[in-house]
Amino acid sequence: MYPSGGISATIYTNRLRAEGMGSKEQAVAFANQDYEALKQQCVESGCLFEDPCFPAEPPSLGFKELAPYSSKTRDVEWMRPTELTGDPQFIIGGATRTDICQGALGDCWLLAAIASLTLNEKLLHRVVPHGQSFQDDYAGIFHFQFWQFGEWVDVVIDDRLPVKDGELMFVHSAEGNEFWSALMEKAYAKLNGSYEALSGGSTTEGFEDFTGGVSEMYELRRAPKDLYRIIGKALDRGSLLGCSIDITSAFDMEAVTFKKLVKGHAYSVTGLKEVEFRGKIERLIRIRNPWGQVEWTGAWSDNSPEWSEIDPSEREDLHLKMEDGEFWMSFAEFMRQFSRLEICNLTPDVLSDDALSHWNTMKFYGTWRKGSTAGGCRNHPNTFWINPQYKITLLEEDDDPEDDEVACSFLVALMQKDRRRYRRHGQDMHTIGFALYEVGRTSNVHLKKNFFLSSASCARSDTFINLREVSTRLRLPPGEYIIVPSTFEPGKEADFVLRVFTEKQSETQYVSFACDFKEITEDDIDDSFKSMFAQLAGEVGSEQHIYKDLKTDGFSMESCRTMVNLMDKDGSARLGLVEFQILWNKIRKWLIIFRQFDLDKSGAMSSYEMRLAVEAAGFKLNNTLHQILVARYAENEMIDFDNFICCLVKLEAMFSKYIIPIWLYMTMCG
Numbered sequence: 001m002y003p004s005g006g007i008s009a010t011i012y013t014n015r016l017r018a019e020g021m022g023s024k025e026q027a028v029a030f031a032n033q034d035y036e037a038l039k040q041q042c043v044e045s046g047c048l049f050e051d052p053c054f055p056a057e058p059p060s061l062g063f064k065e066l067a068p069y070s071s072k073t074r075d076v077e078w079m080r081p082t083e084l085t086g087d088p089q090f091i092i093g094g095a096t097r098t099d100i101c102q103g104a105l106g107d108c109w110l111l112a113a114i115a116s117l118t119l120n121e122k123l124l125h126r127v128v129p130h131g132q133s134f135q136d137d138y139a140g141i142f143h144f145q146f147w148q149f150g151e152w153v154d155v156v157i158d159d160r161l162p163v164k165d166g167e168l169m170f171v172h173s174a175e176g177n178e179f180w181s182a183l184m185e186k187a188y189a190k191l192n193g194s195y196e197a198l199s200g201g202s203t204t205e206g207f208e209d210f211t212g213g214v215s216e217m218y219e220l221r222r223a224p225k226d227l228y229r230i231i232g233k234a235l236d237r238g239s240l241l242g243c244s245i246d247i248t249s250a251f252d253m254e255a256v257t258f259k260k261l262v263k264g265h266a267y268s269v270t271g272l273k274e275v276e277f278r279g280k281i282e283r284l285i286r287i288r289n290p291w292g293q294v295e296w297t298g299a300w301s302d303n304s305p306e307w308s309e310i311d312p313s314e315r316e317d318l319h320l321k322m323e324d325g326e327f328w329m330s331f332a333e334f335m336r337q338f339s340r341l342e343i344c345n346l347t348p349d350v351l352s353d354d355a356l357s358h359w360n361t362m363k364f365y366g367t368w369r370k371g372s373t374a375g376g377c378r379n380h381p382n383t384f385w386i387n388p389q390y391k392i393t394l395l396e397e398d399d400d401p402e403d404d405e406v407a408c409s410f411l412v413a414l415m416q417k418d419r420r421r422y423r424r425h426g427q428d429m430h431t432i433g434f435a436l437y438e439v440g441r442t443s444n445v446h447l448k449k450n451f452f453l454s455s456a457s458c459a460r461s462d463t464f465i466n467l468r469e470v471s472t473r474l475r476l477p478p479g480e481y482i483i484v485p486s487t488f489e490p491g492k493e494a495d496f497v498l499r500v501f502t503e504k505q506s507e508t509q510y511v512s513f514a515c516d517f518k519e520i521t522e523d524d525i526d527d528s529f530k531s532m533f534a535q536l537a538g539e540v541g542s543e544q545h546i547y548k549d550l551k552t553d554g555f556s557m558e559s560c561r562t563m564v565n566l567m568d569k570d571g572s573a574r575l576g577l578v579e580f581q582i583l584w585n586k587i588r589k590w591l592i593i594f595r596q597f598d599l600d601k602s603g604a605m606s607s608y609e610m611r612l613a614v615e616a617a618g619f620k621l622n623n624t625l626h627q628i629l630v631a632r633y634a635e636n637e638m639i640d641f642d643n644f645i646c647c648l649v650k651l652e653a654m655f656s657k658y659i660i661p662i663w664l665y666m667t668m669c670g
Contacts, residue, residue, distance in 0.1 A: 023151075023152065024126070024152055024212075026152075027145050027151075027152040027153055027154040028151055028152065028153050028154065029153075029154050029156075030153045030154060030155045030156070030190075030191065031053040031156075033051075033053065033156040034156075035141070035143040035154060035156045038141055038156060039137070039139050039141050042139035042140065042141060043137050043139050047139075048080070048139060048140030048141075048158070049139055049140040049141035049158045049159075050140075050158055050160070051156065051157055051158040051190075053190070054157060054158075054186075054189075054190040056078030056158070056160040056162075058073055058076075059194065060189070060190075060194055060195070061073050061076065061162060061194060061195050061196065062194050062195055062196025062197075063194060063196060063423070063424040064196060065196065065199075066194070066195060066196040072104065075164060075165075076162050076163070076164050076169065077162075077163045077164070078160040078161065078162055078163070079160065079161060079163045080140060080158075080159050080160055080161070081134060081159055081161070081177075081179045082134065082138075084161075084163070084168075085176060085177040087177050088134040088177055088179055089133075089134065089175075089177050089178050089179070090132050090133045090134060090142075090178075090179060090180050090183075091128075091178065091180045092173075092175050092177075092178045094121070095118045095121075095124055095128070095180060095181075099118070099173040099174065099175070099178055099180065099181045100114050100115050100118075100171060100173070100181050101171065101172050101173065101174055102171060103168060103169050103170035103171055103172060104164075104169050104170065105169075105170045105171075105195060105196075105198060105199060106199040106200055107170075107171075107185070107198040107199060107200075107201070109200070109201040109202055109203045109205065109206060110185070110188065110198055110201065110203075110205075110206045111171060112203045112206070112266050113203045113204075113205075113206025113207050113209075113210060114181065114184065114206065114210075115266070116203075116207070116240065116242060116266065116268060117210050119268060119288070120240070123210065123211055123240075126145065126210075126211075127144055127145055127146065127184070127210050128144060128180060128184060129143065129144070129145065132180075134179075140158050140159050140160075141156060141157070141158060141159070142156075142157055142158075142159055142183050142187075143155060143156045143157070143187070144157075144183070144184050144187040144188070146187070146188065146191060146209045146210065147208065147209050147210070147211065147212035148191065148209065149415060149417045149418070149495075149497045150363050150365065150497045150499075152212065153191065155187040155188075155190055155191050156187075157183065157186050157187045157190055159179070159183060161179075161182055161183075161186060162195070168182055170182065170185055170195060171185045185198075188209075192420040192421060193420065193421040193423070193424055194424065196423075197420045197421065197423050197424070198420070201468075202467065202468075203242070203266065203342065204217065204342055204344060204469075205468055205469070207240055207342075207344040208344065208469070211240065211344060211346055212346070213239065213240070213344040213345050213346040214344070214345050214411055214413040214469075214471055214499055214501060215342060215343065215344045215345070215469070215471060216342070216343050216345070216411065216471050216472070216473055217340065217341070217342050217343075218340065218341045218342075218343075219339070219340060220334075220335050220338055220339055220340060220341060221339070223335065223341070224473075227335075227341075228272070228283060228331055230343075230473070231269065231272055231285070231341075231343075232272050233503075234343045234345060235269075235270075235271065235272060237345060237346060238346050239343050239344055239345045239346055240268075240343070240344040240346070241268065241269035241270075241341065241342070241343050241344075242266050242267065242268055242269065242341070242342045242344075243267050243268075243269055243287065243334075243338045243340060243341045243342070244264065244265060244266055244267065244338065244339060244340050245257075245261060245262070245263045245264065245265070245337065245338055245339050246263070246264070246339040246340065247263050247264040256294065257337075259296060259297050259298045259337075260294055260295060260296055260297045261296060261337055261338075262289070262294060265289070267287050267288060267289055267338075268287070268288040269285060269286070269287060269288075269341070270286045270287070270288050270326060271285070271286035272284070272285055272286070272331075273286070273318060273328075275310050275311075275314060275318075276310065276311070277306065277309060277310055278309060282330060283330065283331035283332070284300060284318075284328045284329070284330060284331065285328070285329060285330075285331050285334045286326060286327070286328050287326065287327055287328075287329065287334070288325050288326045289325040289326075289327075294325075295325065295326075295327045296327045296329050298329060298333065299329065299330060299333060300327075300328045300329050300330055300333075301327050301328070301329070302319075302327060307319075345411065345501065360501070360502045360503070360504070361499065361500070361501050362392075362499065362500045362501075362502075363497065363498070363499050363500075364388075364390055364497070364498045364499075365495070365496075365497055366388045366485065366495070366496050366497075366498060366623070367388075367493075367494070367495050367496070367623070367624075367627065368387070368388075368486070368487055368492060368493055368494050368495075368496065369493055369627040369630065369631075370491045370492075370493050370607070370637065371491075371606070371607025371608060371610075371611075371630045371634065371637045372386065372607060372611060372623065372626040372627045372629070372630045373386055373387060373388055373623040373626060373627055374386075374387070374486075374487060374490055374491050374492055374493055375387040375486060375490055376486055376487060376488065376489050376490030376491070376492075377433065377435075377464060377486050377487070377488050377489075378435060378452070378457070379488075380489075380490050381449065381452060381453055382449065382608075383490045383608060384449075384452055384484070384486065385446075385447060385448050385449045385451070385452050386608070386611060386623075386626075387484050387485065387486045388484075388485060388623050389446055389447060389482050389483070389484055390482070390483045390484075390485075390498060390500075391439070391480060391481070391482055391483075392410075392480070392481050392482075392483060392500055393479075393480050393481075394408040394410065394476060394477075394478045394479060394480075394481070394502065394504075395408075395478060395504065396408065396478065396504035397477075397478055397504070398475075398503060398504065399504075405475070406477060406478070407475040407476060407477055408475065408476060408477070408478055408502065408503070408504060409473070409474075409475050409502070409503045410473075410474055410475075410476075410500060410501060410502040410503065411471060411472070411473050411474070411499075411500070411501040411502075412434060412436070412461070412471065412472055412474060412483060412498070412499075412500055412501075413469055413470070413471035413498070413499045413500075413501070414432055414433070414434050414461070414469065414470050414471070414485045414496060414497075414498055415468055415469040415496060415497045415498075415499070416429065416430055416432055416468060416469075416494045416495070416496050417494065417495040417496060417497060418495065419468060419494070428466070429466040429467060429468060430466065430487045430488070430492045430494055431464050431465060431466045431487060431488035431489070432464060432465070432466075432467075432470055432485070432486070432487055432488070432494075432496070433460065433461040433463065433464035433465070433470050433485075433486065433488065434460065434461050434470070434483055434484060434485040434486065434498075435457040435459075435460040435461075435483075435484050435486075436457055436458055436459040436460065436474070436476070436481050436482065436483050436484075437451075437452070437455055437457055437458060437481060437482045437484070438455075438458045438476075438479060438480070438481055439480050439481060439482050440479070440480060445620075446620070446622070447482060458476065458481070459472075459474050459476060459481075460472075464488045483498065483500070485498050529581060529584070530577060533577055533580055533581075555642050555645065556642055559642050559645065559646050563575075563583055563645075563646075563649050583649070586648070586649075586652065587645060589617070590617055590644065590645060590648055591641070593613050593616050593617050594613060594641050594644055596613070596616070597609045597610075597612050597613040597616065603640060603641070604638040604639060604640045604641075605638065605639050605644065606637060606638060606639075607630045607634050607637045607638075607639065610629070610630070610633075610634070610639045610644065610647075611626055613644070614626075614629070614647070614648070614651075617648055619648070619651050621651075629647055629651075632647070633646065633647045
């Protein structure tokens, strides 16, 4: 994938994204492995591919229950399909639900998502590229493409699969010689670090990684009054919709009700229709059981008497569009019988059908870093304001003729990155959420503590929860708003992606300001200072004496040299009178600020106090720069005066005279 670490990596990554890398047409090569090049090498050499990035070794299985030498991994062999059967096939007769049988891994959430994906051949082959087989140019190498945190990623694997007692350990097909689903699971395990990292999750997580969409969930007992309209718009956009009935115990799993609905089972929603029935408008919803059988037997089922009371041509049209396993039921009955609805809204890059309506989508990459941008939720007013902030301008209200309210519909989705990979190190999902604040027509200023103390949020995520993604559908009047994503507790570090989906035109931007600095001239220097400078410069040069009459412990020689080098305007490697006056005045000003924000008078500031002090010194920086400063100048999250001055001198020199190129500056400022 992209290189990580440092400003240069950020610049390189942003440049690649601007060139289309990570899009549907140009997936990022995971671990920089190019499928076509690797396959060609194997074909030419006559050797089967062996993946060095996800080797056929115990650590690839897991780290706890599937750890090396555990009982579950004892006697595991890694075998290729060509060693398991004499006639291995990639896909037989198209991908179907029966190709996905669970093995000894708790990833049913993933398998349910894969099963739903088989209902949409176009989406399936976005994840499972065409042209792969065990016959034509077979070289033991395959690849799959997944959406990961805003980008499409191409994952290469070899076809060595974990086998125990002669059987595949994990997912497998009911057809003993079909292997696409087992290979797809392996690619997803590689993406997340191991097979065990896939244990436990939400089906919507799989939906999103297979489509790049954004999911939302509705408890039907507490559904919004306009849910029928929401479902209709989702279907118009080609979204994936699923519904299910909750179970109350293990005995309920896949238990069949007296009207032939299956508990704990994933259904698909495939259509809506309004028909005239007994002089009134009846709202109907079409449901599909992936089993292809066991259908609803209540009102509006295939052979129910209700159909005889509607127009014959309309009845014939509705029945012609159904497949085996599909049935109609009234929307009111659906709300009573089912417990939960999940919608995966697809993004324009997935939808190529111009007849479908499209969301307007915006995407931001951000970070929470301890001491600089990880401020926690609104329960922590002293630090909440340091979280990243994003401004959204809602320009056009919805055009729904049935809705009298002037409002703009949009979705906000906050996703934390790569947390499954950290399970190996004893970490898991953070508890995350977001809040929105109305700001009116303001300049692009990062809002401070006092604003949040005096302003209530106008909307927020339904809850803070330890899921990979938190998403909420909102409706607000046209205007300007600030979105503040955060972890529940301060100091929790993670990378995140914030996505905003609007029905109508809107604008978003990262909230940040450049630095604003002032210079002095020779006319500002009085005679007494000139005399002092002459004395200092006449002894051993100004380097060692910068701190002479300041009430501090002094600066290190390295710090003094840094000051001289960075404040040297004429290239003489020494400070002249004007240069020294500028530095002297600033150090005295910054010393006052340092003492002001060193609240416990310990001689050092916390990283949080440093941020306030930098702001007080006139440096209005964005979160990215604050993270860099803390990482560079803090030791155990504490900054002493020496490092504080070095930090400010470098900032002053860097921005006041544009020492860095303007394109780099713009990148650093978001």
